[in-house]
Amino acid sequence: MKTIMAVCGSGLGSSFMVEMNITDILNELGASSEYQASHNSLADATADQAEIFVTGKDLEASASHLPNLIVLDSLLDRDELKAKIKEKIGY
Incomplete structure (x- = not known):
């Protein structure tokens, strides 16, 4: 199973929401059999923990060491998140 990991500064609030x-x-797209979601703090996230990482624009520079990074302009914009996930996973 592949992982999409949300990361934020503390690994609690916004990353859990994302x-x-x-x-x-993933459920809406029918991709939940291939992908799962998780979350972590930026400090604890490592490149081998997930295939795709998601973070906010404010942490983009700090998260540049993570592969396949999705950067969100707004953590609250579900449509933006869905569009960017679809683009990354090809669904």
Whole structure:
């Protein structure tokens, strides 16, 4: 199973919220059998923990060491998240 990991500064609030949205989007797209969502703090996230990482624009420079990075202009914009996930996973 491939992982899409949401990362934020503390690994608690916003990354958990984005993880829940990723899970919903994967279910909507019918991709939940291939992908799962998780979350972590930026400090603890390593490149081998997931195939795709998601973070906010404010952490883009700090997260540049992570592969396949999705940068969100707004963590609250579910449509933006869905469009960017679809583009990355090809669904």
